[in-house]
Amino acid sequence: MKTVITLGRQLGSNGKIIGKALAEQLGYKFYDKDLIARVAKEKGLSENLFDEMNEKPTSSLLYSLVMGVQSSKGLYYQYNDMLNGDSLFRLQADVIKSIAEEGPCIIVGRCADYILRENPHLIKLFLYADAEERIKTLMSRDNMSEKEARTAVSKADKRRSNYYNFYTNSTWGNVNNYHLCLDTAALPIDECVNFLHSFVKEKEKRFTK
Numbered sequence: 001m002k003t004v005i006t007l008g009r010q011l012g013s014n015g016k017i018i019g020k021a022l023a024e025q026l027g028y029k030f031y032d033k034d035l036i037a038r039v040a041k042e043k044g045l046s047e048n049l050f051d052e053m054n055e056k057p058t059s060s061l062l063y064s065l066v067m068g069v070q071s072s073k074g075l076y077y078q079y080n081d082m083l084n085g086d087s088l089f090r091l092q093a094d095v096i097k098s099i100a101e102e103g104p105c106i107i108v109g110r111c112a113d114y115i116l117r118e119n120p121h122l123i124k125l126f127l128y129a130d131a132e133e134r135i136k137t138l139m140s141r142d143n144m145s146e147k148e149a150r151t152a153v154s155k156a157d158k159r160r161s162n163y164y165n166f167y168t169n170s171t172w173g174n175v176n177n178y179h180l181c182l183d184t185a186a187l188p189i190d191e192c193v194n195f196l197h198s199f200v201k202e203k204e205k206r207f208t209k
Contacts, residue, residue, distance in 0.1 A: 001204060003200070004104070004112075005122075006113040009127040011157070015127040019127075021193045025194075026104065092110060093111075124179045125179065126177070128181060138152060180196075
């Protein structure tokens with residue numbers, strides 16, 4: 001069964017750490033933005049194609065694309081093709097769909113839950129935590145000052161929310177968009193992983209083969 005888990009997360013919720021550990025437990029491939037970029041490169045696109053998107057809506061041309069980007073099908077995207085944020089999102093969506101077709105995996109962010117919304121084997125997760133807990137996590141994990149951590153949390157929430165809302169016409173973090181939302185500050189990381197593992201296995205039993 002080609003289960004695809006999409007993982008939305010707030011900065012400082014340890015979402016990436018939990019997601020990677022969950023993938024290891026399940027034996028699934030794990031894709032964050034770096035690995036999505038690598039897959040894009042393997043398909044003939046620039047590895048840096050989505051860097052400047054960075055989960056934020058944009059309609060500006062990317063400097064890295066001014067000289068053109070060649071795709072795996074030999075198509076050549078030049079500056080006069082107006083490869084803007086919307087075009088990049090469509091290319092990114094194609095990469096994410098191809099990843100989902102290859103087998104069981106976890107995909108972090110990038111509106112993957114919306115892009116793959118018609119996939120019958122999709123499990124949509126969202127990991128969050130209280131802002132103060134996330135600030136403490138960043139201070140401890142990333143050696144940030146309280147001011148730096150508070151600013152980082154605020155900016156990341158705004159950027160991810162704007163990006164998701166812009167491209168999906170829905171609301172980032174809205175419980176109605178996900179199968180499960182988990183407060184990661186309520187449990188130790190390993191228990192969060194075990195809980196999500198049990199949830200995924202139960203959800204898979206209800207999939208139509």
